[in-house]
Amino acid sequence: MKRKQLSWVLAATMFMGITGLCRAADDDARIITRLGENSAKDHLRTASFYLSFKGDKVEGLPAVLTGNVTRFYSKVWDGLYLQINTEPGEDGTLGYMFGFAQDEANQNVIPTNESRDMPTLLELTAADFRSDDNFSARPLKPGPGTPLDRSAWRVIHYNGFDVEIRILEFKIADTELKQKPYFKTVSCLVTVTETAQAK
Numbered sequence: 001m002k003r004k005q006l007s008w009v010l011a012a013t014m015f016m017g018i019t020g021l022c023r024a025a026d027d028d029a030r031i032i033t034r035l036g037e038n039s040a041k042d043h044l045r046t047a048s049f050y051l052s053f054k055g056d057k058v059e060g061l062p063a064v065l066t067g068n069v070t071r072f073y074s075k076v077w078d079g080l081y082l083q084i085n086t087e088p089g090e091d092g093t094l095g096y097m098f099g100f101a102q103d104e105a106n107q108n109v110i111p112t113n114e115s116r117d118m119p120t121l122l123e124l125t126a127a128d129f130r131s132d133d134n135f136s137a138r139p140l141k142p143g144p145g146t147p148l149d150r151s152a153w154r155v156i157h158y159n160g161f162d163v164e165i166r167i168l169e170f171k172i173a174d175t176e177l178k179q180k181p182y183f184k185t186v187s188c189l190v191t192v193t194e195t196a197q198a199k
Helices: 002-022
Strands: 048-056 063-066 070-075 079-089 093-101 121-123 151-155 162-174 180-194
Touching: 063 093, 079 180, 093 162
Parallel strands: none
Antiparallel strands: 048 180, 063 070, 070 079, 079 093, 093 121, 093 180, 151 162, 162 180
């Protein structure tokens, strides 16, 4: 008798679970622009930004238009702001220039520790992923990029913090010989890690 009752209880529980799973769920559509910022009391902080660009647009960040250049910005923590400028071309956005400033208006720019004689790893262009004559795709090498081969993973050092840019996905147009390739879409993860305690 007990076994029969237990069978009915298990059958009822399974039925409720299955019917609960079959109900139509609401869509979960979110734009995540910053993850994992530590509290101000922590001496080493980390903040991550997932950015999904479509030409000269990115959801979740304020934009300022100056001429044909769009600047996006976001606070990282007090006294540090991520700044991104579009690099427009004739047919689309050729690339994006990342940087940091002490203010959201980008008036007090923070210099990197990169050599000024070499191309910067902060510039993300569609041409980075094409051959020099745009005839074919440039193979992606493992490990962090270098100024001469910027690749899909870049690590940039500043005084007091490091920046990692990981390109996650992109779509490039104008991929014909000797054309100027441009991004239709590109998504990346930008992680800022404090390397020295703020004074």
